[in-house]
Amino acid sequence: xxxxxxxxxxxxxxxKRAAALGLGxxxxxxxxxxxxxxxxxxxxxxxxxxxxAVLEVEGARCLLGWRSAGGRTVKTVPAAVRRDHPDELRELxxxxxxxxxxxxxxxxxxxxxxxxxxxxxxxxxxxxYLDHPLVGTLAxxxxxxxxxxxxxxxxxxxxxxxxxxxxxxxxxxxxxxxGHEPAEIVAWRDWLERHGITQPFKQAHREVYLLTDAExxxxxxxxxxxxxxxxxxxFNSLAAIRGWRNRLRLMVDDEAPPATxxxxxxxxxxxxxxxxDGDNSDDxxxxxxxxxxxRTDQVRFYPxxxxxxxxxxxxxxxxxWPRDGAAPVDPLPLTDIPPLVLSEVLRDVDLFVGVSSVxxxxxxxxxxxxxxxxxxxxxxxxxxxxxSAETRRALLERLIPRLAIADRCTVxxxxxxxxxxxxxxxxxxxxxxxxxxxxxxxxxxxxxSAPAIPQTGYLPYxxxxxxxxxxxxxxxxxxxxxxTDPTILSQL
Numbered sequence: 001x002x003x004x005x006x007x008x009x010x011x012x013x014x015x016k017r018a019a020a021l022g023l024g025x026x027x028x029x030x031x032x033x034x035x036x037x038x039x040x041x042x043x044x045x046x047x048x049x050x051x052x053a054v055l056e057v058e059g060a061r062c063l064l065g066w067r068s069a070g071g072r073t074v075k076t077v078p079a080a081v082r083r084d085h086p087d088e089l090r091e092l093x094x095x096x097x098x099x100x101x102x103x104x105x106x107x108x109x110x111x112x113x114x115x116x117x118x119x120x121x122x123x124x125x126x127x128x129y130l131d132h133p134l135v136g137t138l139a140x141x142x143x144x145x146x147x148x149x150x151x152x153x154x155x156x157x158x159x160x161x162x163x164x165x166x167x168x169x170x171x172x173x174x175x176x177x178x179g180h181e182p183a184e185i186v187a188w189r190d191w192l193e194r195h196g197i198t199q200p201f202k203q204a205h206r207e208v209y210l211l212t213d214a215e216x217x218x219x220x221x222x223x224x225x226x227x228x229x230x231x232x233x234x235f236n237s238l239a240a241i242r243g244w245r246n247r248l249r250l251m252v253d254d255e256a257p258p259a260t261x262x263x264x265x266x267x268x269x270x271x272x273x274x275x276x277d278g279d280n281s282d283d284x285x286x287x288x289x290x291x292x293x294x295r296t297d298q299v300r301f302y303p304x305x306x307x308x309x310x311x312x313x314x315x316x317x318x319x320x321w322p323r324d325g326a327a328p329v330d331p332l333p334l335t336d337i338p339p340l341v342l343s344e345v346l347r348d349v350d351l352f353v354g355v356s357s358v359x360x361x362x363x364x365x366x367x368x369x370x371x372x373x374x375x376x377x378x379x380x381x382x383x384x385x386x387x388s389a390e391t392r393r394a395l396l397e398r399l400i401p402r403l404a405i406a407d408r409c410t411v412x413x414x415x416x417x418x419x420x421x422x423x424x425x426x427x428x429x430x431x432x433x434x435x436x437x438x439x440x441x442x443x444x445x446x447x448x449s450a451p452a453i454p455q456t457g458y459l460p461y462x463x464x465x466x467x468x469x470x471x472x473x474x475x476x477x478x479x480x481x482x483x484t485d486p487t488i489l490s491q492l
Contacts, residue, residue, distance in 0.1 A: 004240075026118060030128045030135075033106060036095050038133035041140065046092065048081045053092060055099075057137040059198060060107070060462055062099035064092070099134065106135055107200045107463075110142070112243055113174050115344050117265040122146070125172040130158075138200045143175040143188060150175055150188065154195040161187055177206055178340045192460055199461040205395070207387040209346035211334055220331040221298040225349045228296040229277060229376055230356040233285070235294060238355055242348050248290045249276035249313040251283070257308045258318065261348065263341060268332070269304045270345040272352070273297035275315035282369050293358065299349055300331040301341075350386055354466070360431040362444045381433040385414050389430035392467055395460065396429065399471075405478040416470060420480035422492050427477075432469040434477075436492075443491050445473055 001007045018028045038044045042057035050069035055062055066074045066081075081089055120128070129139040130153065140153040147169035151158040158166040161184075177185045189204045199205075215222045232249065239246045239259055246259040258271040276291035277283065283292055295315070306329035309318040320328040334342065358364055358373055359380025367374025385393065396416060400409045408419045415426040415435075423436040425443065434443040447469045476483065483489060 007240075026116060029109065033102070033128075033132065033135055035133040036099050036102070038099075041131060041133055041136035044133075046088075048078075048085045048088065051078050051081055053081075055092075055096065057099065057103065057134070060100070060103055060200065062096045062103070064096050102134060103138070107138055108241060110138055111201045114176050115263055115265065115341060116174075119171050119173045122169050122172055141197050141199050142203055145173045145175050147171055150180075150184075152188070152191060152195070152197065154197065161191055175203065176340060177204070177208055178343050189460065193458060196458060198459050201463050202391070202461045205391055205461055207343075207347055207350070207391055209343040209350070209387065210339070211342065215334050218334075220333055221300045222334065222346065223298060224346065225272075225299065225353050226297045227376075228353050228380070229358045229373055230274075230294045230296060230353065231358060232276070232291050232294045235274075235352055235356040238352055242351070244272075244348070246274075248288075249274070249294060250289045251276060251278070251291060251314065252289060254313050255310045256313050257310055260308075261345065262304055264304060266338065266341055267304050268337070268341060269302045269306065270341075271298075271300045271302065271309065272349055273300070273311070273318060275311065276313050278369075279314075296353070299346065301334070301337050301345075302329060302331055347387075350388055354386060354388055354430070357431075360433070360466075362433055362446050365442050365444060381431040382414070382428050382435070383430075385430050389414075389466075392464060392470075393429050395467070396470070399459075403471075403475075405475060408478045409474060416474055418474045418477045420477050422480045425473075425477045427470050427473055429470065430466075432466055432473065434473065441491075443488075445476075445488060447472065 001010060014025060014028050018025050021028070023031075036044075037046070038055065038057075044055045046053045046055075052067040054065040054067060056065065057063075066076070066078060068074055068078070077089065125144075129135055132139070143150060143152050144158075145151070146158065146166050149160065149166060149169075151160060151166040153159070154163070160166060185204065192199065192204055209224075212224070215224070236246050236248055242261070244259050244261045247256045249256060258273045260272075261270045262268075263270065274294045274296055277293040277295045278291060284290060285292060291313075307320050307322045307326070309320050311318040322328055354360070357380055358368060359377050361377075364373065364377050367377055393411060397411050400406055400411060400416075403409065405418070410417045411429075414430070415428055418425045418427065423438075425437075426435045426440070428434070432447070434445060435441065436443045480492065483492070
């Protein structure tokens with residue numbers, strides 16, 4: 001839930017209920033997950049006369065199948081069910097849709113657990129996670145530590161890297177690659193592939209953001225994700241999903257705090273400094289006065305109880321205004337920030353930029369309004385890969401040999417090179433933008449809003465939309481003589 005007034009009411013109700021039960025807020029969220037009638041992890045059967053409906057969770061979706069009285073699998077809803085059980089059928093289909101939505105919500109919740117510092121007793125963890133009818137479909141595809149031993153679920157049991165069963169322990173925690181040797185991380189990636197496990201989000205393949213020399217030099221702030229141009233409303237929605245607080249910047253005489261993520265378990269507050277971009281009606285959303293785009297600046301960390309910083313929505317220096325004559329609080333040295341916190345916060349910010357940047361908009365080759373973003377668009381759209389794109393590059397190097405177009409594709413540097421009949425194409429692994437031979441002419445192809453990842457065999461994780469964009473473009477361009485879209489043909 002991202003609509004702030006409603007989310008605030010729900011938060012207050014959950015906090016009140018948690019206090020009444022003597023439980024933590026996180027425990028309330030765990031206990032509130034419904035099973036939707038699933039009688040075992042990811043599966044349920046319901047009888048409709050002589051016909052059986054079978055619900056099975058596969059990856060991020062719940063599939064509804066049917067089995068006749070004789071045990072034969074049928075693809076469509078039997079006529080007898082539609083005729084004799086219309087209300088029950090309608091409820092069943094609604095449950096399937098609800099399961100799909102809840103799977104996405106629970107995946108997001110789990111993806112935010114890395115900074116929660118949660119631990120569970122073994123029995124509680126099995127009940128709420130590993131053996132929960134719905135959450136278990138996610139938990140069994142993740143890595144955990146049981147009394148300090150890393151384990152994954154395969155062949156009906158928790159197992160080590162050598163597939164030895166892991167017995168019942170005292171305490172369970174979520175596994176994160178920070179603090180583990182690269183060889184161990186790679187070994188767990190291989191273990192997941194050996195067992196055919198696709199994780200619901202990046203965990204074993206999760207990007208790790210370590211402190212750079214430049215950040216040690218600046219001391220209290222990171223410029224790693226400064227000087228980007230983001231679509232404001234997309235950024236605002238994504239920030240809410242990732243647990244950040246943000247206010248839309250309006251083209252009015254007003255101030256706002258930076259985008260912030262509070263980390264109470266660590267006593268910290270992270271800030272991402274942003275400002276509205278533009279000075280005329282072409283730069284605002286009609287009717288609302290909110291900027292269409294933002295400019296980004298520093299990432300900083302403060303004690304969680306430090307007074308808030310403020311700056312004008314249109315830009316300018318951030319200032320802290322303590323009450324009762326108290327002195328302003330200085331930002332914390334980055335060297336004092338725990339590596340896990342630094343990595344996860346910078347990963348969030350990298351995600352904001354990677355998804356919301358105007359640089360990955362294929363229609364912006366003219367640089368947008370007045371051409372003023374042309375340099376940024378070119379630099380971002382074809383420049384150095386960020387860490388998430390580097391992860392994508394490593395994955396594509398393993399995927400390409402399995403594709404039917406493998407003989408036409410190579411991964412070189414920042415690009416996936418695709419040899420077509422008309423041209424050779426270079427698809428940027430960060431933005432998905434395309435250059436084509438012989439003179440690196442730009443090719444504008446606008447993808448669907450959510451392109452499906454083509455069938456490529458095993459994938460180690462879900463949720464990389466840009467991977468689907470790149471593979472879909474590669475498959476089309478490898479057979480470019482069959483392209484019929486007039487907008488694309490006019491450029492070829």
